[in-house]
Amino acid sequence: xxxxxxxxxxxxxxxxxxxxxxxxxxxxxxxxxxxxxxxxxxxxxxxxxxxxxxxxxxxxxxxxxxxxxxxxxxxxxxxxxxxxxxxxxxxxxxxxxxxxxxxxxxxxxxxxxxxxxxxxxxxxxxxxxxxxxxxxxxxxxxxxxxxxxxxxxxxxxxxxxxxxxxxxxxxxxxxxxxxxxxxxxxxxxxxxxxxxxxxxxxxxxxxxxxxxxxxxxxxxxxxxxxxxxxxxxxxxxxxxxxxxxxxxxxxxxxxxxxxxxxxxxxxxxxxxxxxxxxxxxxxxxxxxxxxxxxxxxxxxxxxxxxxxxxxxxxxxxxxxxxxxxxxxxxxxxxxxxxxxxxxxxxxxxxxxxxxxxxxxxxxxxxxxxxxxxxxxxxxxxxxxxxxxxxxxxxxxxxxxxxxxxxxxxxxxxxxxxxxxxxxxxxxxxxxxxxxxxxxxxxxxxxxxxxxxx
Ligand SMILES: [Zn+2]
Numbered sequence: 001x002x003x004x005x006x007x008x009x010x011x012x013x014x015x016x017x018x019x020x021x022x023x024x025x026x027x028x029x030x031x032x033x034x035x036x037x038x039x040x041x042x043x044x045x046x047x048x049x050x051x052x053x054x055x056x057x058x059x060x061x062x063x064x065x066x067x068x069x070x071x072x073x074x075x076x077x078x079x080x081x082x083x084x085x086x087x088x089x090x091x092x093x094x095x096x097x098x099x100x101x102x103x104x105x106x107x108x109x110x111x112x113x114x115x116x117x118x119x120x121x122x123x124x125x126x127x128x129x130x131x132x133x134x135x136x137x138x139x140x141x142x143x144x145x146x147x148x149x150x151x152x153x154x155x156x157x158x159x160x161x162x163x164x165x166x167x168x169x170x171x172x173x174x175x176x177x178x179x180x181x182x183x184x185x186x187x188x189x190x191x192x193x194x195x196x197x198x199x200x201x202x203x204x205x206x207x208x209x210x211x212x213x214x215x216x217x218x219x220x221x222x223x224x225x226x227x228x229x230x231x232x233x234x235x236x237x238x239x240x241x242x243x244x245x246x247x248x249x250x251x252x253x254x255x256x257x258x259x260x261x262x263x264x265x266x267x268x269x270x271x272x273x274x275x276x277x278x279x280x281x282x283x284x285x286x287x288x289x290x291x292x293x294x295x296x297x298x299x300x301x302x303x304x305x306x307x308x309x310x311x312x313x314x315x316x317x318x319x320x321x322x323x324x325x326x327x328x329x330x331x332x333x334x335x336x337x338x339x340x341x342x343x344x345x346x347x348x349x350x351x352x353x354x355x356x357x358x359x360x361x362x363x364x365x366x367x368x369x370x371x372x373x374x375x376x377x378x379x380x381x382x383x384x385x386x387x388x389x390x391x392x393x394x395x396x397x398x399x400x401x402x403x404x405x406x407x408x409x410x411x412x413x414x415x416x417x418x419x420x421x422x423x424x425x426x427x428x429x430x431x432x433x434x435x436x437x438x439x440x441x442x443x444x445x446x447x448x449x450x451x452x453x
Contacts, residue, residue: 034061034062035059035060035061035062035153035154035155035164036059036060036061036062037058037059037155038055038058038059038060038199038273039058040052040055040058040210040211041210044272045272048268048328048330049212049214049215049330050203050214050231050265050268050269050328050330050335051268051269051272052210052211052212053203053211053212053213053214053215053217054200054201054203054237054239054265054266054269055199055200055201055211055269055273056152056153056154056196056199056200056201056211057152057154057201057207057211058155058210058211059152059153059154059155059199060153060198060199060273060274061130061153061164061165061197061198061199063111063112063274066113067111067112067113068112068113068115069112069113069114069115069130069131070114070115070116070117070128070129070130070131071103071114071115071116071117071129071130071131071132071133072116072117072119072125072129072131072132072133073091073096073099073116073133073134073135074088074090074091074133074134074135075088075122075125075132075134076117076118076119076120076125078119078120078121078122078125079122086134086136086140086141086168087136087140087141088134088135088136089135089136089137089140089171089172090135091135091171091180092171092178092180094180094181095180098180098181098182098187099133099190100116102182102190102191102194102261103116105261105279106194106261106262107277108277108278108279108280108302109261109262109267109270109271109276109277109279109302109361110267110270110271110273110274110275110276110277111271111274111275111276111277112274112277114131117129129165130164130165131165131167131194131197132165132166132167133167133169133190133193133194134166134167134168134169135168135169135170135171136168136169136170136171136172137170137171137172138170138172139172141168143168143170143172146170147169147170147186147189148167148168148169148170148189148190148192148193149167149168149193150166150167150168150193150194150196150197151163151164151165151166151167151196151197152196152197152199152200152201153165153197153198153199165197166197167193167194167196167197168193169189169190169193170189177253177254179254179256179295181256181294181295182260182261182295182297183256183257183258183259183260183295183296183297183298184256184258184295185243185250185253185254185255185258187258187260188234188238188243188258188259191238191259191261191262192238192239195238195239195262195266195270196239198270198273198274199273200239200266200269200270201239202222202239202240202241203217203227203231203232203237203239203240204217204218204219204221204222204225204232204240204241205219206219214227214228214231214232214240215227215228215229215231215330216228217232217240222240222241222242223241223242223244223245224242224245225242226242226245226246228331229330229331229332229333229334229335230333230334231265231334231335231337233245233246233248233249234246234248234249234258234259234263234298235248235249235258235259235263235264235298235300235337235339235357235359236263236264236265236334236335236337236359237262237263237264237265237266238258238259238262238263238266239266243258247348248298248339248341248345248346248348248355248357249298249355250353250354250355251353252353254353255352255353255354255355256295256296256297256353256354256355257296257297257298257353257354257355257356258297258298258355259297259298259299259300260297260298260299261299261300262300263298263300263337263359264300264326264328264335264337264359264360264361264362265326265328265335265337266300267300267302267361267362268326268328268361268362276304277304278304278305279302279303279304280302280303280304280306280308281304281305281306282305282306283306283307283308283309284303284306284308284309285308285309285311286299286301286308286309286310286311286358286366287311287312287313288310288311288312288315288319288321288340288341288356288357288358288372289356290314290315290316290317290356291317291352291354291356293356296354296355296356297356298355298356298357298358298359299357299358299359300326300358300359300360300361301358301359301360301361301364301366302361302364303364303365303366304364307367307368308365308366308367308368309366309367309368309369309370310323310340310358310366310368310369310370311369311370312369312370312371312372312376313370313371313372313390314372314373315342315372315373315374316372316373316374317342317343317344317372317374318342318343318344318372318374318375318376318377318392319340319341319342319343319371319372319374319376319377319378320339320340320341320342320343320346320376320377320378320379321340321369321371321376321377321378321379322338322339322340322360322379323338323360323366323367323368323369323379323380323381323385324338324360324379324380324381324399325338325360325361325362325363325364325365325366325381326338326359326360326361326362327362328362337359337360338359338360338379339357339358339359340357340358340359340360341355341356341357341358342356342357343374343377345357365381365383366381367383367384367385367386368385368386368387368388369385369386369387369388370387370388370390371387371388371389371390371391371392371394372390372391372392373390373391373392374391374392375392375393375394375395376389376392376394376395377394377395377396378394378395378396378397379396379397379399380396380397380398380399380401380403380440380441381399381400381401382399382400382401383401384401384402384403384404385398385401385403385404386403386404386406387403387404387405387406387441388405388406388407388408389405389406389407389436390408391434392434393434393435393436393437394436394437395436395437396436396437396438396439396441397438397439397440397441398438398439398440398441398442399440400440402442402443403440403441403442403443404441404442404443404444404445405436405438405441405443405444405445406444406445407425407436407444407445407446407447408447409427409446409447410446410447410448411446411448411449411451412448413427413428413431414426414427414428414446415428416451418453421439421440421453422437422438422439423437423438423439423441423444423453424436424437424438425437425438425444438453441453
């Protein structure tokens with residue numbers, strides 16, 4: 001990933017060359033966009049190294065009271081060549097719908113209602129849309145070999161509001177990548193640039209002590225430094241440049257398995273900036289993708305209520321399912337995010353170019369887990385969990401709360417060995433022997449009876 005977002009030189013260049021004088025004032029006359037200062041010296045930003053590390057130089061978009069923020073794609077095709085003198089490319093089939101879905105989903109994560117502008121004149125579009133997302137390529141525009149660029153909502157753009165919210169994506173053939181589906185290498189450019197437009201900076205850029213890099217990430221080594229606790233990488237943030245260096249994503253750009261949306265750290269910081277919204281309020285089931293699925297990806301779960309389940313049912317890979325939500329604390333591996341994925345991926349021994357998994361955003365409670373056919377490790381959280389051991393030699397730890405293990409079989413097929421609070425449940429050999437090790441759980445439910453531990 002290379003992106004020009006923070007190159008002030010470029011901003012100055014575009015200010016000088018690109019803007020047509022007769023268009024300069026249109027967005028200035030409208031109510032949007034405006035920017036407001038965010039103080040990182042006190043309040044929640046001052047206490048968290050990741051908040052400071054992603055906060056874009058102390059400024060964010062100012063969202064009106066009705067929380068609506070309009071976006072457009074390729075200026076609603078209202079102009080053949082755009083304002084920077086750049087030429088549009090029509091995004092690949094289906095990509096526009098994917099972007100609309102992405103914004104609809106984001107409206108449920110942060111307290112902004114993203115709406116696609118339906119403006120029918122350029123003037124109306126300028127007056128309405130804050131985020132202007134466009135596709136072009138190097139042969140038609142000065143994208144300088146980058147995957148895309150965006151303008152952060154910065155104070156020095158107050159006098160040039162035409163720049164705020166502008167995003168360009170390089171849709172050129174240069175990269176020879178066909179796949180633009182969520183989870184592809186192309187796709188993460190879009191998420192990354194929208195992150196900039198909303199006010200996130202790179203974790204490897206620093207600007208005074210108040211807007212530092214992530215811990216132990218060097219400004220001079222942005223493509224390789226994963227940070228002190230491997231936090232500068234997918235699936236925790238999409239805002240870095242280490243997208244090929246993370247051990248948990250493909251090693252080449254033709255793969256599939258980067259983030260579908262923002263990572264756990266990104267969500268935490270965006271919610272500090274804009275507040276939280278409600279998502280998946282019913283009983284939601286999150287199915288762990290398999291390598292046979294076409295487009296696969298990492299997804300950070302944001303779920304605000306209901307009795308929810310992560311399931312690996314029918315999965316043949318050995319899985320790690322971890323129901324603990326991200327803490328976003330310094331000095332914790334992955335900034336306190338837990339990865340639910342296959343053991344091979346977690347152990348960094350996955351070969352091939354497909355990766356997948358879930359993380360759980362801070363403060364989210366997922367209650368239940370269902371294992372697959374492999375030898376799974378299933379970890380609960382501090383609430384009352386229900387953990388189903390389907391097959392294989394599973395290892396289950398319920399941690400705090402009143403936790404129940406479900407075994408879809410009759411009690412008589414098993415032998416139970418108890419040693420203090422640890423339990424080993426052995427399925428008799430003649431019945432297709434297997435072993436389930438259980439820690440910190442309070443009850444087992446067999447199909448014909450319950451066993452209180
Ligand atoms: Zn960038």
